[in-house]
Every structure is written in structure tokens, then in C-alpha cells.
Amino acid sequence: MICTKRMRQLAQIYITTDRIEEAESVLRKILHIMELAKGWNSLETVIAAERLALTLQSLGNLKEVQELLKRCLDARKALLPENHIQIAANLLHLARVKMLNPSKLNKSNMAELDMAKDLLSKSISVARGNLVLSVRQKGNKQSYGESVTTVRSRQSALIILLQSLDALSLLEMKRLELEEDSKDPHNSEAESALRGCISAYKEFVNEKSLSDAPGVKAEYLLCLKHLVDLLSDNRTTSKDRSSNAALQELKDEIKRVEVELSKKGGRRS
Structure with a gap:
């Protein structure tokens, strides 16, 4: 549709x-057009709704964002295979919004965090499954036989995997803030998620289409920085958990990746 493309x-x-409010108005009109023309049995309508949701998120309208993303997820589950990478991305978006909702995050109601964690766990599982399958299939083909779409899909899967693990670490830190009598004062769960992020990158980085992607490196860099911040915090650092040498090794790796990204023009802080 030429009209909606221009919109x-x-x-x-x-x-x-x-000019976010004006963008919201246009995106609402696009979604209305798509609902009338194709209904919710079309991925085009789903994508239009998701664009609106992500724009509304920046305006703080979290209740409507959750409603839209949930409807997008339900539609995708009906239209796509259960392990499709779009479903993983949708799960990640929904989990992030649940973590942003300040009215829900309080000591008396941890259920919202539990739901977000469940969404992230599913996102991690779907993204990893996509990666393993894609890399295995590539091993049975010549590199020149791969389409650009296949390569981009593989990169998206790793980015979503890294983002989901990073979000999981943030969730565990939020949980620690809300718990008065935490059984995990050093937040080993958050550290484990970040180390899982780094391990996932190293697991798949030998695949050239992934190692050369600035977007993948940028997410890896964020995980490294967040782990250094966590280990450097006085509340989480102890001599038997993280030696100065190990911390310095992480800092050196950050510098190395930053240099690589700056050369590619994809630096991210």
C-alpha cells in the first residue's frame, strides 16, 4: 500500500x-487502515501495531503498550511457527515493558517480575534454537549459497539472545532491590545471566556472518560493560568471587571491542 508506506x-x-506525539498519531492511522484492510490475520497489521507500541513506550503509555504487544504475540503465535525469531523478539519487548512498569514493581507484588522472567526465558530458548539450527544448516551449504535474508535472520537471532540475557540480568538486579531479606546479596543470578550473554557470543562468534556484524558486537559490548559494573560494585564484589586480574581482563576485552566497533563506525556506549 503506497499510502501507508508514505505514512x-x-x-x-x-x-x-x-516529534513523538505526531508520530503516534500517524502510526495509529496506519494501524486503523491495516485493521480494516487486512485484519489481525496479517503480519503487516501485527508489525504496524508493534511500531505503534514501541513509539507509545517512549511516551510512557505502558498499559496500552502491553496490550498491543500481547495482541501482537497472540497473532504471531497463530500465524508463525512457535520457534520463529519474530516471536522471540516479541517476547523480549513484552518482558522489557513489564520491567518498566513502576506501579507494578513493589515489594508486595513480585509476580510481574516472575512473568517477565518467564517471557525472557522463552525468548532465550527460541533465539538459541534458531541460532543452533541456522548454523547447523549453514554447515551443510556453501557460504555463497546463503541469502542476505538468512544471514540477517541469524544475526537478529544472536542479537535477541544477547539482549534477552542482558535484560534477565537487569531483572535480577531489580528483584534484589525489591527484596528486603535477599538470600543472594551478591546477585549471582544477575552475574550468571551476563556471563551467559558473553558465553553465547563466544559460542557463535566463529561464524563469520556473526563475528563481522557491528550490531552483534555492540550487544556483546553492553554485556561486558554491565558485568564490569556489577563486579565493580562494592555490594557485589568479594575477593573470592572476582579477582582483580579477571576484572582487568574484562576491561581489556571492552577496549578491544570498542576499537573494532570504532573502525566499523558502529560504536555504542
Whole structure:
């Protein structure tokens, strides 16, 4: 649809110029058009709704964001295979929104965090499954036989896996803040998630299409930085858990990745 394509371009201009309310108005019109033209049995409608949801998130309208993302997830589950990478991304978006909702995150109600953790666990499982299958299939083909779409899908799967593990570490830190009598004062769960992020990167980085992707490296860099911050915090650092040498090794790795990203013009802090 030429009309909606131009409207999407206009919405993107509004977003890049920080005119979010105007972008919201255009995106609502696009979704209304798609609902009338194709209904929710179309991925085009789902994507239009997701664009609106992510824009509303920046405006703080978290209740409607959750409703839209949940509807997107239900539609995707009906339209796509259960292990499709779009479902993993949708799960990640929904988990992040649940973690952002301040009215829900309090000492008397940890259920919201538990639901977010369940969503992240599913996202991690789907993304990892996609990666393992994609790398295995590539091993049975010549590299020149791969389509650009296949390569991008593999990169997206690893990015979503790293982002989900990083989000899981943030969730565990939020949980520690809310628990008065924590049984895990050093937050080993958050550390484990970040180390899992780093391990996942190293597990798949030998695949050239992944090691050369700036977006993948940028997410790996964030995991490294968050782990250094966690281990450097006085509340989480102890001599028997993280030696100065190990911490310095992580810092050296951060510098190495930052240099690589700066050369590719993909630096991210």
C-alpha cells in the first residue's frame, strides 16, 4: 500500500526529529487502515501495531503498550511457527515493558517480575534454537549459497539472545532491590545471566556472518560493560568471587571491542 508506506516514512521523520506525539498519531492511522484492510490475520497489521507500541513506550503509555504487544504475540503465535525469531523478539519487548512498569514493581507484588522472567526465558530458548539450527544448516551449504535474508535472520537471532540475557540480568538486579531479606546479596543470578550473554557470543562468534556484524558486537559490548559494573560494585564484589586480574581482563576485552566497533563506525556506549 503506497499510502501507508508514505505514512510510515512520515512517522519515521517525526520520530527522528523527536516529534513523538505526531508520530503516534500517524502510526495509529496506519494501524486503523491495516485493521480494516487486512485484519489481525496479517503480519503487516501485527508489525504496524508493534511500531505503534514501541513509539507509545517512549511516551510512557505502558498499559496500552502491553496490550498491543500481547495482541501482537497472540497473532504471531497463530500465524508463525512457535520457534520463529519474530516471536522471540516479541517476547523480549513484552518482558522489557513489564520491567518498566513502576506501579507494578513493589515489594508486595513480585509476580510481574516472575512473568517477565518467564517471557525472557522463552525468548532465550527460541533465539538459541534458531541460532543452533541456522548454523547447523549453514554447515551443510556453501557460504555463497546463503541469502542476505538468512544471514540477517541469524544475526537478529544472536542479537535477541544477547539482549534477552542482558535484560534477565537487569531483572535480577531489580528483584534484589525489591527484596528486603535477599538470600543472594551478591546477585549471582544477575552475574550468571551476563556471563551467559558473553558465553553465547563466544559460542557463535566463529561464524563469520556473526563475528563481522557491528550490531552483534555492540550487544556483546553492553554485556561486558554491565558485568564490569556489577563486579565493580562494592555490594557485589568479594575477593573470592572476582579477582582483580579477571576484572582487568574484562576491561581489556571492552577496549578491544570498542576499537573494532570504532573502525566499523558502529560504536555504542
